[in-house]
Amino acid sequence: MLSDTPSFPLRLFAACLLLLAATAPVHAAPTQAPPTLRLYAIDCGHLAFKDMGLFSDTGEYDGKPGEMAVPCFLIRHPKGDLIWDTGLGDGLASQPDTIYKPLGITATVRTTLVAQLAELGLAPQDIDYLALSHLHADHAGNANLFTRAIWLLSRRELAWATTEPSPPGVAPALFSGYRQARVTWLDLDHDVFGDGSVRILRAPGHTAGHAVLMLQLAHAGTVILSGDLFHTRENRRDRRVPPVNDSRAETLASFDRIETLLANRHARLVIQHAPEDFAALPAFPAYLD
Numbered sequence: 001m002l003s004d005t006p007s008f009p010l011r012l013f014a015a016c017l018l019l020l021a022a023t024a025p026v027h028a029a030p031t032q033a034p035p036t037l038r039l040y041a042i043d044c045g046h047l048a049f050k051d052m053g054l055f056s057d058t059g060e061y062d063g064k065p066g067e068m069a070v071p072c073f074l075i076r077h078p079k080g081d082l083i084w085d086t087g088l089g090d091g092l093a094s095q096p097d098t099i100y101k102p103l104g105i106t107a108t109v110r111t112t113l114v115a116q117l118a119e120l121g122l123a124p125q126d127i128d129y130l131a132l133s134h135l136h137a138d139h140a141g142n143a144n145l146f147t148r149a150i151w152l153l154s155r156r157e158l159a160w161a162t163t164e165p166s167p168p169g170v171a172p173a174l175f176s177g178y179r180q181a182r183v184t185w186l187d188l189d190h191d192v193f194g195d196g197s198v199r200i201l202r203a204p205g206h207t208a209g210h211a212v213l214m215l216q217l218a219h220a221g222t223v224i225l226s227g228d229l230f231h232t233r234e235n236r237r238d239r240r241v242p243p244v245n246d247s248r249a250e251t252l253a254s255f256d257r258i259e260t261l262l263a264n265r266h267a268r269l270v271i272q273h274a275p276e277d278f279a280a281l282p283a284f285p286a287y288l289d
Contacts, residue, residue, distance in 0.1 A: 036218050037197050038076040039288040041281040042116050044087020045070035047138065047273075050104030055231045057243035066232075069278035070138050072113055073225060074120075075215065076287075079193045080128030083149070084213050084225060085272070089141030089174070090114055113142050119285050124148070129192060130181075131200055133227025133272075134207040135161040136169040144177035151181045152190060152200060157209025160246065167207070168244050186211075203229050203258055205251025206242070212258060214267075220288050222267035229254055231273045 047068045052061035073084040092109035117123060124145040131152040132139055158178070161170045184190075186209075192198040197216045204210050206228045213225040229251075230236040241251050262269055271277045282288055 033078050033080070034076045035078060036289055037078075037215065039215060039217065039220075039223065039281075040074040040076070040120075040284055041270075041278060041288075042072040042074060042087075042113060042284050043069075043111060043278075044072040044085075044109065044113050044142070045089075045092065045138070046108045046110075047088075048106040048108075054244055055235065055242045056240040057245075057248070058240060060234070060238075060240065067275060068231065068273040069275045071272055071278050072142070073213070074117070074122075075198055075213075077193050077198060081122070081126065082129040082131060082192060082198065083127050083146060084131050085133055085139045085227070086130075086142035086145070087113060088138050090145075092141075107138075114145065116284060131192070131211075131213065132157075132175070133212065133225070134210040135175055136207065136228070137171045137174055138169075139227070140171075140175045143175040147177040147180045149181060151178050151183045152186055152192065153178055153183050154186045154202075154209030154211060156187070156204070157207060157211075160208035167246075201258075201261075203227070203254035205229075205247050205249075205254045206245050208246050210246075210254070214261070217289055220268065222265040223288065224258065224262065224267055224269050226258075226269060226271045228273065229258060230269075230271045233271060233274050233276065236269070236271060 047070055049066050052064050052066040055061055070087050072087045075082040075084060088107055088109050090109065090112035092107055093112045097106055097108050114124065125148045127146050127149045129152055130143065130146040130149040132143065135157055161167060162172055166172060186200065189202055190200040192200065199214045200211050201214055203212045210227055212227050212229055215223045217223060231242065234240065239255055241248050245251050261267065270281065
């Protein structure tokens with residue numbers, strides 16, 4: 001019998017993504033580091049839901065369909081390259097549409113992350129840093145491609161994600177590469193390059209160690225990548241909390257922190273799963289700087 005709770009569909013979805021995740025990188029000649037900070041938005045998948053009820057615990061989405069973007073981000077800094085979130089997994093690209101009928105979810109990857117990096121002359125082994133907003137399967141699908149990078153990993157997030165049984169939406173084998181990689185363990189906010197331009201900020205609640213990424217770009221100003229702090233623009237506007245979140249109280253506190261930062265810095269928030277926000281970014285291989 002299938003469970004009617006949210007945890008079962010997310011566990012099954014994570015397990016399906018695990019079976020399809022790719023692990024073999026493609027080699028390419030690396031390009032030189034750019035003179036200034038650049039943000040590239042990469043299409044790492046698409047999700048269609050028959051029922052968006054997983055994304056609000058107050059019923060607004062119950063029984064309603066919806067769609068979500070699944071991006072990855074490449075941040076190019078004069079001191080190195082950072083991948084922020086790794087999408088659904090390149091293994092799905094071999095199937096035009098992957099349909100999880102019991103869940104009412106269709107997952108699609110049209111172009112692999114590896115192929116898109118190659119457009120810039122990069123391969124996974126050329127990436128210096130990997131950071132994940134959190135360890136759900138749709139953000140960690142390609143993580144194991146980057147075992148030569150330094151992983152910037154939340155100690156609290158990993159402890160949460162490796163509990164038994166696995167939390168909803170988590171497939172630990174997708175991010176098992178941390179055991180072979182060099183790891184910088186994060187307990188607090190982290191300044192990636194030491195100059196304030198790329199900062200990982202704690203924003204727990206969706207998961208135990210969830211984080212957002214704040215960039216200070218020369219022309220675009222401050223930009224914050226949301227991870228799953230918000231899933232839709234409506235969730236931000238109405239402060240909606242998904243029922244599968246690890247902590248409702250921490251989610252609301254993280255809402256407050258990030259909204260205050262956005263106001264104080266006159267910053268732009270990119271809600272990563274919102275198709276409108278993804279579409280508003282420069283189309284790869286163009287970039288924001």
